[in-house]
Structures are given as structure tokens and as C-alpha cells.
Amino acid sequence: MKDVVFFLKQIHSYAGKILYLNLAAMILIGLLEGVAILLLIPMISISGIIDLNVDGIPFIGMFSFLKATPVSIGLPVVLSTFVLLVVSQNLLQRKISIRNSIIQQGFLRYIRVETYKKLIYSNWSFFVEKRKSDLINILTTVIGRASAGTQAVLQFMSSFITTIIQIVLAFLLAPTITIFVLLCGVVLMYFNRTFLKRSFVLGKRNINLSKSYIAGITDQMNGIKDIKSNTLEHSRLEWYETITKDMESEQVEHMKLRSTSQLYYKIASALFIAIFVYASINLFNAQVAQLMLIIVIFSRLWPRVAGIQASLEQIAAIIPSFKEVKALQNECMDSEELEINVNRKIEPISFQNEIECRNVFFRYNQNEPESTLKNINILIPSYKMTAFVGRSGSGKSTLIDLLMGLNQPEKGDVLVDGVPLSSENLLSLRRAISYVPQEPFLFNTTIRENLTLVEPDASDEQLWESLVFASAAEFVGKLPHGLDTIIGDRGIRLSGGERQRIVLARAILRKPSILVLDEATSALDTVSEERIQEAITRLKGKMTIVVIAHRLSTIRNADQVIVLDRGRVIQQGHFDQLSQEKGKTFSHLLRKQVELAP
Numbered sequence: 001m002k003d004v005v006f007f008l009k010q011i012h013s014y015a016g017k018i019l020y021l022n023l024a025a026m027i028l029i030g031l032l033e034g035v036a037i038l039l040l041i042p043m044i045s046i047s048g049i050i051d052l053n054v055d056g057i058p059f060i061g062m063f064s065f066l067k068a069t070p071v072s073i074g075l076p077v078v079l080s081t082f083v084l085l086v087v088s089q090n091l092l093q094r095k096i097s098i099r100n101s102i103i104q105q106g107f108l109r110y111i112r113v114e115t116y117k118k119l120i121y122s123n124w125s126f127f128v129e130k131r132k133s134d135l136i137n138i139l140t141t142v143i144g145r146a147s148a149g150t151q152a153v154l155q156f157m158s159s160f161i162t163t164i165i166q167i168v169l170a171f172l173l174a175p176t177i178t179i180f181v182l183l184c185g186v187v188l189m190y191f192n193r194t195f196l197k198r199s200f201v202l203g204k205r206n207i208n209l210s211k212s213y214i215a216g217i218t219d220q221m222n223g224i225k226d227i228k229s230n231t232l233e234h235s236r237l238e239w240y241e242t243i244t245k246d247m248e249s250e251q252v253e254h255m256k257l258r259s260t261s262q263l264y265y266k267i268a269s270a271l272f273i274a275i276f277v278y279a280s281i282n283l284f285n286a287q288v289a290q291l292m293l294i295i296v297i298f299s300r301l302w303p304r305v306a307g308i309q310a311s312l313e314q315i316a317a318i319i320p321s322f323k324e325v326k327a328l329q330n331e332c333m334d335s336e337e338l339e340i341n342v343n344r345k346i347e348p349i350s351f352q353n354e355i356e357c358r359n360v361f362f363r364y365n366q367n368e369p370e371s372t373l374k375n376i377n378i379l380i381p382s383y384k385m386t387a388f389v390g391r392s393g394s395g396k397s398t399l400i401d402l403l404m405g406l407n408q409p410e411k412g413d414v415l416v417d418g419v420p421l422s423s424e425n426l427l428s429l430r431r432a433i434s435y436v437p438q439e440p441f442l443f444n445t446t447i448r449e450n451l452t453l454v455e456p457d458a459s460d461e462q463l464w465e466s467l468v469f470a471s472a473a474e475f476v477g478k479l480p481h482g483l484d485t486i487i488g489d490r491g492i493r494l495s496g497g498e499r500q501r502i503v504l505a506r507a508i509l510r511k512p513s514i515l516v517l518d519e520a521t522s523a524l525d526t527v528s529e530e531r532i533q534e535a536i537t538r539l540k541g542k543m544t545i546v547v548i549a550h551r552l553s554t555i556r557n558a559d560q561v562i563v564l565d566r567g568r569v570i571q572q573g574h575f576d577q578l579s580q581e582k583g584k585t586f587s588h589l590l591r592k593q594v595e596l597a598p
């Protein structure tokens, strides 16, 4: 219930007064519908067209003027009133349906933007812990269900109020029948409450299935090369067939559940009407008017009772989606990195001397016995090139993430020109950094658009300049449409080395004061490696360069090399100096790479 209230509050803060206007209009529609049909009998009867013997039925007095009217006028008046009521009800209905759809679509967008805003401003550790496909699933499927669910709750509320009004009207017309109908409804709802529980369980199953589905297809599409080259198609297809079968049976089960519950109501309705009509005629000598009332009230009220049950089942099935979106929003708020202020312009930090790590410890998970980084004390001087090396898993990427303010130290400080990194200067530091990841990301569009992503106003001259710096101008110049060549999905029509150089050009275009380059491990051939080395040499002295080096040959010109092992700095100095330190990790790594070199 708390989750439902949470969403109602959200829709309230989005739509405000219009929501209440719509709710009121929805109630009015129900009322008009009720009045039109419930009053048809007394109106027809009083006009004297058919003698229904309606004495004693309420509201009759309101139509006594019809008694004085000849039948030839009375009937058209009665029927026109009926038509007028139905026409106004439907006109209002149309208007409200359009308004509801505007509110619903607007609310869907609102809740999407709100959730995405909270998500995108969450800190890095939040993303490290989360499965990306789960986030995609929430942002696509679950949010849509939650928004539709909010609408279902509003619909339920208005139909509940309308039902109450109709019950009051019916009660005034025929109290005994109304009480009987209601008692039957309550008894049936009581026995049908198990349908609500099962709807909730199915709703949960639906979320889990769509989570696994999105996770599976994301993994498979990302690993399609692995699948093809290792002939894993069959096993993957088997997985796909199984999960889609589960999804199919979940939907069918849901449908079965809904129709069984409605079937009970329909059968019960026929049984109750039969029993009541029989009892009325045989035990209470009921007149035609009373019998018609029984049928009219049953046919009006019973679907409403059944409708309430159907809405409750629908809401029960959607509650897990509410819970999921709410939990994500709360988690994001707990992991909020900085105060959300989208419009704030962030100036890059002006960094004169150095970035320092002082007595820094870091651990991913508080339950881990050992810290990932232990007592790190290093200086990254400005306008110099610093290279991090070490075996796989030694902590290079973790340390770089810490320097970029993505990870926060468990103990110790990261200082920029002596000022500790805090929420005040974190974004300015990141604004000064350009980062080239190991697996560079390119959009499936032109090279130009991939570059201008970071500098929308960059001229062609500036684009070529950055391509020259990244040693990419030559191969881009040879492409069929130059800068306007479209590169494939994630840039697969380019080689690994070419991709990394385009991303490097993009990084340079931003004119960063710090360039962080996570060197590709395997993608680079010797020629590409040389090109990257050329690029770094060209950039040296123009900005602070931090490289995670997997190939030691690329960092011969580094001003300092920092060697990491199991989360500790074990050596640091100039390349030549470290290569002289015999029997230590750096000379060992160097020897291994020389041995492996072709």
C-alpha cells in the first residue's frame, strides 16, 4: 500500500489540480450513467406509457409533471432526457479520456525523467554494483507498468466513488435488493481474495522474467562474436526458447486468473438473479416494476463489483513494479554524488602543481577482509606523464578511478594542489579530465558526430587538429567520406587501434588539462601502438598525462612510472631507473614482454 501511495503522491506532484478535476469529472460521468438508467423505469412508468405500478418508488414525485402531459408529448420528453443524459455523459467521457491520456503520457515521461535524473547523478560505486541490464529493464518495461498502474489506481478510485453513489441511488430505489446485491458482492470478494495474492505473485514473476530476458539478450548481443566463433548458437537459442516459454506461460496464467475470477462473478450474478427473482415472485408477490428494478440494479451494480475485483487484481499485479521503481529511486538518492543542479555551469579546475594521494586506502566492499588499495602515497605532477604498471588485478584501474574522484578513499585523501577532493571541487576536477577507456565507446554514426559530442561547436579545423594529435588524421583522410564516414555499431568497422585513436582525438578536442588513457591490452598491433606512442609524445608537456600501460614499450618517455602490486605501490621512478633495478617487478614485467615480443 505504501508503494501505491508513493506513486499517487508523485502523480499528484506532477499533475496537481487537474488530477482532482479529472477525478471529479469521472465521478460525474458515473453519476450521469447511473441516473440515466436507474431513472428510466420511473420516468417511463409515470408518463403512463406502460403501467408498471411504481407507487412507493422514490424520485417518482420529481416526474409527476409528466402525469399531466399527454403520452404523445411525455414519451418524447422522457426519451429525449434519456438521450441527452447519455450524450452528455459520452461527450464528457471523451474529453476526460483525452485528458487522462495526456496526464498519463506526461506522467510516464515525468517519472522516467525523475528516475533517470536520480540514476545519472548516482555515484560510481552504485553503477559498479548494479547490473546494467537491470537498470535498462526498470527504465524501459517496469517504469511503463508502474505508470500505467498509477492510472489504474486512479481509475479504481473514481469507479469506487461512482459505485458508492450508485449504491446510494439504488438503495433509495430498492433497499432490500441493494443490500442483497452488496452482501453477495462482499461474500464473493472475500472468497476471491486469493486471486489478489496470486496476481501479486504473478506480477513479481513477470518482473523477474523480464529482468532475466533483458539481461540475457544484452549479454548475448554484446558477446555475439564469442557465440559465433565458439558455435554457441544452439545453447543460446535453447535458453531463449525456455525463457520466452516461461514468459508466455506467465501471461497465459495471468489471463486465466483474470478470466476465472470474472467467470465466478458472472456465474454468481446469474445464480443470484435467479434466486432473487424466484424468491420475490413466490415469497413476496413482487410486481413487474420491482422485478424490473431487481434486474436493472443487478445489471448496473454487479458489473461494478466485478470491476472493482478486476481493478484490485490489476493493481496487485503491478505493485511489484511500483516497489521496484521506488527502490531504485531510493537507492539512487542514497548514492547521490552531488546535489542535483543540472543548470549549474561547471568550470574545469585550474590545476597548477600536482594531484596527490596521501595515505590512501580503498576497498570495494566493506565486508572484504583486505583493502584493494593500501597506503598509497604518490604525486602526479602537472604537465608531466605518469604511467601506472603492474600485473592484472594489481589495482591500476581502481587507483585511476580514485584519482578521477569516481571512487572515494576509505582512509586518506586525494588532494589537488593541496586541496582535498570534496563534493565542492569533484566535478570541476572531472571537467578538467578527458578519459580514454580500454574499450573505447563510439556511437553508430559519423566520425564527425562522434567527435562533436564533447564540443558541439568545434570547427573542421579543430576536428582535424585533434585527429592529427591522436595520429588518426591519416586513416580518417583515406576513408570514403572522411569525417562524414559512418562507423558501424560501436565502431566495429574500425580496428581496435583506430577506434582508440578516434576516442583519443575526442578526448583531446575537449582540451583537457589531464588526459587519462587506459591503454588497450590486446587490440593494438605494432603499427597502432607506434601511432598511439607518437600521439602521446606529441601531447607531452601540453597537458598532464596519466597512462595505464599494458605495453611497457609505450611508456619509455614517461616522466615517472609507478609500479603496483596487490594494491600497493612497490616501485616508482623513471623508466630507465626502474629497468635497472634487477630482481624487482618492473624488470620482471619488462623481461616477460621482451620474451613475448614477435
Ligand SMILES: Nc1ncnc2c1ncn2[C@@H]1O[C@H](COP(=O)(O)OP(=O)(O)OP(=O)(O)O)[C@@H](O)[C@H]1O
Pocket (backbone or CB within 6 Å): 128, 129, 364, 365, 372, 390, 391, 392, 393, 394, 395, 396, 397, 398, 399
Ligand atoms: N567492482 C569491483 N568489486 C569488487 N572488487 C573489484 C571490483 N573491481 C575490481 N575489483 C578487484 O580489485 C582488484 C584490482 O582490480 P583493478 O581492476 O583495479 O586491477 P587492474 O590492475 O586495473 O587490472 P587489469 O590490468 O586486469 O585491468 C582486483 O583484485 C579486482 O578483483
